[in-house]
Amino acid sequence: MISETLNCGAIVTTSQKGKGDLIPRAKGAAKLLRIPYVERKRLSLANLQANHKNKDILIFSQKGPQLFTGEGKAHEFHLSMAQLRLIAYDRGETDHLVEALGPEAISSFLDCTAGLGSDSLVVAYAKRSCKKMVALEGNPLLAYITNYGLRHFVHENDTVTAALRRIQVCAVRFETFLQRAKDDSFDVVYFDPMFEVPVTESPQFLSLRGHLVESVFTEAILREAKRVAKERVIVKERPFSSIFQTMEPDELLGGKYSRVAYGVYKVKG
Incomplete structure (x- = not known):
């Protein structure tokens, strides 16, 4: 770490x-x-x-x-909802984060809000050619626990274990990391900020809310993320979030009855 x-x-x-x-x-x-x-x-x-x-x-x-x-x-550390998402993905069901990544192969992915590492794991599993997987976590205690799990957890599926091991955790705020990052450093830059309106069915974060670094996603952050990203920036929030109202994405993906959505901001060449 x-x-x-x-x-x-x-x-x-x-x-x-x-x-x-x-x-x-x-x-x-x-x-x-x-x-x-x-x-x-x-x-x-x-x-x-x-x-x-x-x-x-x-x-x-x-x-x-x-x-x-x-x-x-x-x-x-635990796989949280990632376990169910991986099972569904293997069954051929659509994972909207994977859909937001696009059909093309990617070689690098930056998760700016690692948390438990669940989203990074889904990406690493679905995009197995992606070798540069960096996950940022502003709370060093949570970063330590997530890093430990990624390094030591052994899944019954060797491919899942291999995906876990490819993720590198950095205990740093994403604002600091992005400021230092070079242009076009990652194919995709991803954010899963604390929801403005929490999803009540997410118990894994209930005991952590108020104890984590809750950075605000702003237009300035989006501009910086698009500088660092080669292809796209993805933001996960509630479909009715003010983020999607004030910073309209190029695409908004999610199921008809989904409580969350993925906003895709494409980087223009």
């Missing part, structure tokens, strides 16, 4: 029965992220958080790193 987003105002600890290499791994992550390592001392997560000004907690357990925000259960 490449990290430029540091000192995130959190702490690192282990599970209550943390043993073996968990403690040195937790201390290593604390050093990387420049945040304190705190000995668990069999405290509950709620009590540990209360003792440290309600800071978010990165927990090292035998199952892998987890993020505790104080809202709901601790978050850990």
Whole structure:
């Protein structure tokens, strides 16, 4: 994982029965992220958080790193809805993100809002010739967990595992990355910002909302993204989003009854 987003105002600890290499791994992550390592001392997560000004907690357990925000259960890496999307794709059903990419092969893809890495995984699986897969996440704790999952999760389908391994996570805000990127660096630049009106059926992010970097997608960001993209910029939002009203896309893709849509902004040559 490449990290430029540091000192995130959190702490690192282990599970209550943390043993073996968990403690040195937790201390290593604390050093990387420049945040304190705190000995668990069999405290509950709620009590540990209360003792440290309600800071978010990165927990090292035998199952892998987890993020505790104080809202709901601790978050850990999982395939989320990507698993169902991959099954549907293999059945020949339309995935609207894949449709938004266009029928042509792509060699590079920039996901500006990685989150759990679900969308990047679908793209990596569907576009197997795409070798340059970069996923940006502004919250370094979530970036750490997503990167761990992409590096260690083993799927029963070897092709899915290979797709996971091709994705490189960078812990950096997309505004910073785009400013530094060269013109035409990626075939496609993709955004999945926090929806203006949340989808209530998305429980995987309920405990994280309010704890993530919630950057606003603006016309200036769109211009910068189109400078970096060779072919197109794709934005995922609700169909009625103000983004699509103020920045009308060249195409708006999504099912008739879909709660989300993909706006395609083509880069003119």
